[in-house]
Amino acid sequence: MTDTLQAVPEGDSLHRAARRLQPLVGEVVEIETPHPQAQVTRVAERLGPRRRLESVEAVGKNLLLRFEGGLVLRSHLRMNGRWYVQPVEKPVLGRPWLVLRGERLQALQFNGPVLRIDDVARRVGPDVLADEPDVDGMLARLRTADPGTSVGEALQTQRLVAGIGNMWMAEALWEARVSPWLRLREASDEQLRGALESAIGLMRASLDGRRGGRRVYRHAGRPCPRCGTAIRSRGQGDGNRTAYWCPACQAGAAPPGE
Numbered sequence: 001m002t003d004t005l006q007a008v009p010e011g012d013s014l015h016r017a018a019r020r021l022q023p024l025v026g027e028v029v030e031i032e033t034p035h036p037q038a039q040v041t042r043v044a045e046r047l048g049p050r051r052r053l054e055s056v057e058a059v060g061k062n063l064l065l066r067f068e069g070g071l072v073l074r075s076h077l078r079m080n081g082r083w084y085v086q087p088v089e090k091p092v093l094g095r096p097w098l099v100l101r102g103e104r105l106q107a108l109q110f111n112g113p114v115l116r117i118d119d120v121a122r123r124v125g126p127d128v129l130a131d132e133p134d135v136d137g138m139l140a141r142l143r144t145a146d147p148g149t150s151v152g153e154a155l156q157t158q159r160l161v162a163g164i165g166n167m168w169m170a171e172a173l174w175e176a177r178v179s180p181w182l183r184l185r186e187a188s189d190e191q192l193r194g195a196l197e198s199a200i201g202l203m204r205a206s207l208d209g210r211r212g213g214r215r216v217y218r219h220a221g222r223p224c225p226r227c228g229t230a231i232r233s234r235g236q237g238d239g240n241r242t243a244y245w246c247p248a249c250q251a252g253a254a255p256p257g258e
Contacts, residue, residue: 012206014058015129016082021056021065023105028052030101033115038097039117047071053100060124065100081112084108089153124162127207129207133200139192142184150253152180152188153237155195164199170217170244172199180236181245182253216244224249227252 012192031051039232063083065074073096077082083095088106097112109115125141126134141160155161155169160171164172173180176194178187205211215225220233228250236243236254247254 011125012129012168012203013161014061014063014077014208017063018058019057020085021063021083021107023085024053024100024102025056026053027102030099031119032099032101034092034095034099035097038112038115040249043073043098043117045113046117047073058127058129058163060127060158061165062124069104071117072134073113074114074116074118075109077112079202081109081111081113084110124158125160126162128161128163128196129199129203133196135193135196137199138196139189142192146184147185148178149184150177150236151184151192151195153241154184155199156241161196161202166241166243167214167217168199168203171202171215172196174200174216174244176251177249180245180249181251181255186253216246218244220244 028050029052031044031047031049033041038044047067051071053065053067055064055066057064057066061076063077065073065075067073075083077083081097085107087104088101088104092106092108094110096108096110097115098107098109100107124135128138137163138161142154145154145157145160149157152169155164155172156166169180172195175198176191178191178195182191184192195233202211216231219231222231223229224231224246227246227248229246231244232240232247233244235241236255243255
């Protein structure tokens with residue numbers, strides 16, 4: 001059976017992908033880039049037709065595949081990319097961006113808008129799903145950002161904290177009772193730490209298969225499960241990603257203009 005790695009752009013999805021690619025680690029894999037857009041990246045040319053895969057790890061929203069010779073392949077799925085792992089004898093349908101073919105299994109990446117030789121680990125903040133999350137380091141990074149940045153935007157800025165996407169931002173801030181519209185200058189260290197610890201707990205539970213139901217994400221208009229107030233939603237930041245929040249439970253800051 002094909003093992004599908006869904007392309008949700010959150011850190012827990014990438015950590016699951018890293019786990020499932022582990023059977024290929026240590027093997028000399030054949031490397032192909034069938035899709036024309038992937039061929040432009042020259043990834044297969046730089047890695048060669050065959051190279052040993054030494055490790056696979058998730059760093060924030062990136063999947064880093066380290067090959068012998070010190071080369072690191074970075075995969076970022078954005079919104080539509082996905083990985084499959086399947087037996088080598090199973091036919092490959094379509095034109096994947098990348099094929100890593102081992103003795104028994106092959107990993108296929110489709111719709112991979114970011115595929116390059118890189119080492120993003122040097123340029124992102126502490127990973128929320130590290131074995132021992134560096135909450136103090138995350139907090140320190142958040143304090144280096146523009147004080148006028150909203151907490152909802154800051155938590156999704158990968159150079160500050162790696163791995164949190166829009167869904168986990170909304171869920172973590174609801175659990176911590178912090179408004180996504182609160183500015184960093186107005187947020188206490190206790191509030192930021194609470195939001196970070198909530199994100200770590202929720203995402204770790206998801207990674208371990210203990211994910212509960214959503215409380216606010218994509219629940220605009222529904223009653224808050226804590227107080228019954230209608231959940232609100234509104235685009236936030238330059239990317240206009242939708243924030244979801246309870247205006248009663250997460251009081252203290254409202255969207256601009258309100």
